[in-house]
Amino acid sequence: MELLLVDACPRGEASRTRRLAEGLLRSLRERLPGIAVTRHTLAEMELRDVNAERLALRESLCDARAWDHPLTRTGADFRRADAVIVAAPYWDLSFPSVLKTWVEHIWIRNLTFVYRDDLPVGLARGKAAVYVTTAGSRVAGHDWGTLYIEDVMHTLGIPEFRAVKAEALDLDGSDPEAILAAAARDAEDAAAWLADRLCPPLPDPRPSQNGGLSS
Numbered sequence: 001m002e003l004l005l006v007d008a009c010p011r012g013e014a015s016r017t018r019r020l021a022e023g024l025l026r027s028l029r030e031r032l033p034g035i036a037v038t039r040h041t042l043a044e045m046e047l048r049d050v051n052a053e054r055l056a057l058r059e060s061l062c063d064a065r066a067w068d069h070p071l072t073r074t075g076a077d078f079r080r081a082d083a084v085i086v087a088a089p090y091w092d093l094s095f096p097s098v099l100k101t102w103v104e105h106i107w108i109r110n111l112t113f114v115y116r117d118d119l120p121v122g123l124a125r126g127k128a129a130v131y132v133t134t135a136g137s138r139v140a141g142h143d144w145g146t147l148y149i150e151d152v153m154h155t156l157g158i159p160e161f162r163a164v165k166a167e168a169l170d171l172d173g174s175d176p177e178a179i180l181a182a183a184a185r186d187a188e189d190a191a192a193w194l195a196d197r198l199c200p201p202l203p204d205p206r207p208s209q210n211g212g213l214s215s
């Protein structure tokens with residue numbers, strides 16, 4: 001069983017979003033000790049933006065189903081993962097641009113989606129995804145980052161989605177550590193939710209009180 005952790009937190013060690021995501025991962029590992037973790041730490045991957053030349057090359061790789069090339073390997077990791085955690089701070093109404101570049105690297109024809117009847121059909125194997133984000137202010141109806149990542153996950157074939165958020169961290173008079181502590185508890189819930197989707201609890205083998213017969 002494999003989890004993909006996508007770290008789109010440019011502030012690295014100082015990032016509160018990363019701290020929340022690592023807590024979620026720790027809770028998940030306590031529940032599923034055998035889980036393998038692949039990391040896409042975007043600050044280290046240096047994914048390149050698509051340009052005309054790389055776009056043409058990528059199309060030929062998609063036709064040839066060449067999934068071990070630097071332009072398609074990121075998508076292959078995404079397709080293979082049983083679950084995905086994406087961590088990104090709220091920047092400029094969504095998230096840092098490096099996360100959009102990552103999305104362009106996982107959106108790979110014949111690997112993570114195909115067109116059927118002119119519509120994209122997702123091919124990712126994942127059962128569930130969690131988006132972890134933190135924001136300086138109250139985001140309210142402007143959470144384009146979460147909505148966008150949810151749509152990406154669904155379109156590429158991951159059916160279930162949940163977000164863990166800590167907002168208003170930078171407002172005068174707010175108590176960031178208290179807000180983060182509440183979000184950390186939500187992250188623990190999200191870990192339990194993810195574990196249930198990866199390893200659904202077995203049905204209770206005991207017969208029901210009426211012997212399983214309907215009255």
Ligand SMILES: Cc1cc2nc3c(=O)[nH]c(=O)nc-3n(C[C@H](O)[C@H](O)[C@H](O)COP(=O)(O)O)c2cc1C
Pocket residue numbers: 009010011014015016017018088089090091092093094134135136137138139169170
């Ligand atoms: C470049 C940049 C852009 C930001 N844009 C917003 C924004 O549009 N709205 C907001 O509420 N906070 C914004 N913030 C504040 C961050 O969302 C907030 O500090 C967040 O907790 C940072 O996460 P981190 O600790 O993981 O880096 C921005 C911060 C930076 C550095």
